[in-house]
Amino acid sequence: MSANPSLIDIMRGRQSIRTYRTESLSESDMNKINTYLNENQNFVGPFGGTGRVHFVLVNHNVTDKGIKLGTYGFIKNPRAYLVGTAINEKIALVEYAYIFHRATLFLTQLGIGTCWMGGTFNRTSFEDEIQLNRDEFIPCITPLGYPKQKQRVFDKALRFAVKADNKKRWEQLFYDSTFLTPLIKENAGQLEIPIEMVRLGPSASNKQPWRLVLSEDRQLCHFYIQHTPNYSSSLGYDMQLLDMGIAMCQFESACRELQISGNWQIDDPHLESGNEQIEYIVSWKRENK
Template structure:
């Protein structure tokens, strides 16, 4: 086993939770440099370009108002993500930003996905958003601290509210729920997927195990759910890579009758 971060991925995934109140102080320069260096090298399996910037709020205080409508308190740094409008762009953005967020978690920093509660136009100015790009997500990053705002308290994290294994994972078709016992060596990988964050904790991913392959479907109806799928795929792929289980994402035709939209498959290398 070869660690991806400074400790096992399973620990980092379990350590991550939504942080909405931060210490109102600057991060050490060496820490921001580490994050920026990681961002410069981060990739995704979809071969889609995703731009991620670590921006310091104080840098723009005299020209741009980077707001979060009262949801976030004390944050001075934000991860701002953008991509062009193309196939698999939102899945790639979810995958790539989650990889950076997990890295920040490994450094002891807090984050939270923000999809609608931020002033998009102002953040777009901060990263010089291009005409053909979209900016659907930002995340504050920093050390947790201070008192939560009233709005943040009302939006308290529900990290323990997750669908059961049998609700989202299936065996050979959608009529047969998959148990962790039948999942075998994929059991923990799928548990890491189950723990992935998603908009309103909807967990839109549905996965069908057929022999050694995993077919991923989307039960959601909005674009944000595509980002959720990307986050789940990040957890799945990073786990497989860390455990040395060889496979890759491919668009196939699994021929499984479904009311959900097929996205992609993780195919184990023979």
């Protein structure tokens, strides 16, 4: 990997890693991770809120089947975990996921594998490793480690089961001015790549719940969520809100790399979607310099 890889290339190539090599994280990478986690600006979200991310090394719960810390066998040989904590409120969860995904992209740049996990882990086992504030819970974690080059048959089967390699087309996700007109990639102008990064982003069960409407003057991009009814009701929180934070991070990270200035604002344009499962979340407004 080059010293300064393009973040857009990182987002294009990133995959969820479930099987890791058994070697520990290098001292150099450990230092870089700790430096990142100690810089407060890395944990301030687009609305000024803060997220908490805990770095948990795996150094116990070793069995003859590998190291497990409450991940129900889906993860093989993790060397560490990032464990996120947040309050269970809509904007707080969206903003938190933005912060957490930014951290996973940093790790991917280091060559460290990650895998978002929101439901297939035992929260109690991780709560024992960190100190939760009274109003916090653990919405997600990610294992860390160096990817094993050859995918296990199980990994391939799981990717197939969640349709991880089957992303929706532009016309299924993005709209031009209103929900009546699908957005054609060639008509997105300078925002084509940032919007494409949203399409390529990870999401729970690869549901891709984000829906974007680009304004006619190309100055505003409205982010909506299309809820999957009862998707994560058993968990006590809306896991798909995390997907919206991921989408925002993918979009803004690409904009920054392409030197397209803008900012986030909550200002519902009240566009008629014709779908009661679609809910407005946030808008990105371009800054003309």
